[in-house]
Amino acid sequence: MSRKINFNAGPAALPLPALERAREEMLDFAGSGMSVMEHSHRGKEYEGVHDEAIALVRELLGVPSSYEVLLLQGGATALFAQIPMNLLDKGKTAQYLITGAWGEKALGEAKLVSALFGANVAVQSLGVGEGKEKKYTRVPAPSEVKVDPGASYLHITSNETIHGVEFNVDGSRGFPATGAVPLVADMSSDFLWRPFDITKFGIAYAGAQKNIGPSGVVVVVVSKELVEKGRKDIPKIWQFRTHAENKSLYNTPPTFGVYMVRNVLSWLKGQGGLVKVEEVNRKKASRLYGVIDKNPQFFRSPVEKESRSVMNVVFRLPSEELEATFIAEAKKAGMVGLKGHRSVGGIRVSMYNAASYEWVDTLAGFMEEFARVK
Amino acid sequence: MSRKINFNAGPAALPLPALERAREEMLDFAGSGMSVMEHSHRGKEYEGVHDEAIALVRELLGVPSSYEVLLLQGGATALFAQIPMNLLDKGKTAQYLITGAWGEKALGEAKLVSALFGANVAVQSLGVGEGKEKKYTRVPAPSEVKVDPGASYLHITSNETIHGVEFNVDGSRGFPATGAVPLVADMSSDFLWRPFDITKFGIAYAGAQKNIGPSGVVVVVVSKELVEKGRKDIPKIWQFRTHAENKSLYNTPPTFGVYMVRNVLSWLKGQGGLVKVEEVNRKKASRLYGVIDKNPQFFRSPVEKESRSVMNVVFRLPSEELEATFIAEAKKAGMVGLKGHRSVGGIRVSMYNAASYEWVDTLAGFMEEFARVK
Numbered sequence: 001m002s003r004k005i006n007f008n009a010g011p012a013a014l015p016l017p018a019l020e021r022a023r024e025e026m027l028d029f030a031g032s033g034m035s036v037m038e039h040s041h042r043g044k045e046y047e048g049v050h051d052e053a054i055a056l057v058r059e060l061l062g063v064p065s066s067y068e069v070l071l072l073q074g075g076a077t078a079l080f081a082q083i084p085m086n087l088l089d090k091g092k093t094a095q096y097l098i099t100g101a102w103g104e105k106a107l108g109e110a111k112l113v114s115a116l117f118g119a120n121v122a123v124q125s126l127g128v129g130e131g132k133e134k135k136y137t138r139v140p141a142p143s144e145v146k147v148d149p150g151a152s153y154l155h156i157t158s159n160e161t162i163h164g165v166e167f168n169v170d171g172s173r174g175f176p177a178t179g180a181v182p183l184v185a186d187m188s189s190d191f192l193w194r195p196f197d198i199t200k201f202g203i204a205y206a207g208a209q210k211n212i213g214p215s216g217v218v219v220v221v222v223s224k225e226l227v228e229k230g231r232k233d234i235p236k237i238w239q240f241r242t243h244a245e246n247k248s249l250y251n252t253p254p255t256f257g258v259y260m261v262r263n264v265l266s267w268l269k270g271q272g273g274l275v276k277v278e279e280v281n282r283k284k285a286s287r288l289y290g291v292i293d294k295n296p297q298f299f300r301s302p303v304e305k306e307s308r309s310v311m312n313v314v315f316r317l318p319s320e321e322l323e324a325t326f327i328a329e330a331k332k333a334g335m336v337g338l339k340g341h342r343s344v345g346g347i348r349v350s351m352y353n354a355a356s357y358e359w360v361d362t363l364a365g366f367m368e369e370f371a372r373v374k
Numbered sequence: 375m376s377r378k379i380n381f382n383a384g385p386a387a388l389p390l391p392a393l394e395r396a397r398e399e400m401l402d403f404a405g406s407g408m409s410v411m412e413h414s415h416r417g418k419e420y421e422g423v424h425d426e427a428i429a430l431v432r433e434l435l436g437v438p439s440s441y442e443v444l445l446l447q448g449g450a451t452a453l454f455a456q457i458p459m460n461l462l463d464k465g466k467t468a469q470y471l472i473t474g475a476w477g478e479k480a481l482g483e484a485k486l487v488s489a490l491f492g493a494n495v496a497v498q499s500l501g502v503g504e505g506k507e508k509k510y511t512r513v514p515a516p517s518e519v520k521v522d523p524g525a526s527y528l529h530i531t532s533n534e535t536i537h538g539v540e541f542n543v544d545g546s547r548g549f550p551a552t553g554a555v556p557l558v559a560d561m562s563s564d565f566l567w568r569p570f571d572i573t574k575f576g577i578a579y580a581g582a583q584k585n586i587g588p589s590g591v592v593v594v595v596v597s598k599e600l601v602e603k604g605r606k607d608i609p610k611i612w613q614f615r616t617h618a619e620n621k622s623l624y625n626t627p628p629t630f631g632v633y634m635v636r637n638v639l640s641w642l643k644g645q646g647g648l649v650k651v652e653e654v655n656r657k658k659a660s661r662l663y664g665v666i667d668k669n670p671q672f673f674r675s676p677v678e679k680e681s682r683s684v685m686n687v688v689f690r691l692p693s694e695e696l697e698a699t700f701i702a703e704a705k706k707a708g709m710v711g712l713k714g715h716r717s718v719g720g721i722r723v724s725m726y727n728a729a730s731y732e733w734v735d736t737l738a739g740f741m742e743e744f745a746r747v748k
Contacts, residue, residue: 216628235455254590
């Protein structure tokens, strides 16, 4: 078996040691004579894994005690609905800042919830054009964001996987400063690849299947203040307080998924934590964008330079035929997952934490050669 | 490694071949050079697994084309909220027939949803006593169930894991006959251990972590009529139609969980399907209840004989001290998961499809010896 170089957008490559650990322990977890999947979620063996996963998120990100770390199900898509259900109320407004397709999806659910509750949604979109022609090529500068001081929260998508645009931690495309309005971020595709100050957020949430594990687990870091403010008249399963009060063991968690998140975060810590992994991720991005910038006629990036994503690099080739050839030849060379999202076409390179510099360097070399001979 | 005899209530024992297959393929699924967890949910490799899991549910249970088979997240607990959200409306009534703790949980969510929607909930409970003293020892005969012909649906829990009471397919404790009112059943702990006629149900749903897989996946078999009737003003992620229209690929599914469900159902089919597996399950129950009935002073079953669960056998010993000794000595003999639920105490033997007759026979022998010497 030769392991593929995997640039999938998510579910995505996982660190080999995390998978090897799972293989090793598949029939006998921690000497228990059972798979971790066969353990009760109320037993000490699984609870150790569960607690360690939560503790690793806290440690890696530096989450203070004024925040809860929840492990939920349903992916970011379920959170698109749960967040307004917890935080919206009659006559109140939620603000959505849209920088791509995932923000649009979050907005769609917020509109349904606000209609049910008699609340409102205010939208600021960076999209240019309409319908299928609509393009997203940048995130706003903080000064461009118009914050309504009466809003219940302001929602952003910190990285748009399909369009390859991402907020910076600081700087010219930094996170918006929202003052007393809670900033809520879907970080599914850029969670834990770099340090950031969680205290600037009311909620940061992420489906695990890109940077931190398999699909089926969503990590929600939420301030205790927002947990307490949450509505009590919605189903218990969707109240953040239910899970905060029960250490995310109110109902049966996806135990194997949490176990894999533990394995991945444990590996991440072994790499030196977020500061170290950011260095590697920036080196990867620098290598790949370097090839694009040296061949601007061949590799055309639609994204504003200041808004470029470190996680998802999107570009076009001179023709769709060349794009198909590129994908096919890369596949022959052992590289998969390079096709752009069906809604935008082109090429997309997703390089989350588990994609090594060597993988990206191999692709960069392939791109240089491809541009030279075609 | 010696494999434990595992009577956990859920997550529970999985068939060894299903786990061995997962171990074998952990780093290289179907010769792809990647784990199944690393594949895109939109790629043909994962889609093959996904389609096979759905097809196996259809084949094993004989699901006609007038029903959808959905693979969702959040466990049965999420369905407790999703079902009334889809099916309730202002001024309408949902009927809940309560035969244990899981029915109570489902009812709790239905009450919250009905309050939000201006709807009503009608309750018929088999519980005797109040609060912590409340006992559930039987399911009703069909003639005892009062069906409101105007109800939006009638909800039952086909098997109550904690109390060990279960509806029969037919007979003196058969499923209620609800006429034109859709019968909705939480079958989490007794799905696919025996054949049953799905066309008598509007919805049958089950968390996978007992009979058919690991936690993190919930299977929902729902009539197309109810899918179409469902509300359109609730969040899309919780509309059944969203998942029906997208083959349960609207958002990223829990891919490894679905893969394990596939492995388990594939094993189940190899065992000869539901008719064969029912024979084994009845033989297991007969062996275990046989020991209880021969030692009624020592093993006290609180459950009415006609309502006895084939999946979860609950009983008490003469004292809590003896119960503790029983659990400890069984553990020394390699048997785990025998402690009753914390809310009721005593002993509980959960013996889903993956628990072999040999396991149950070993326990039965242990019980006979324990009763003899204590």
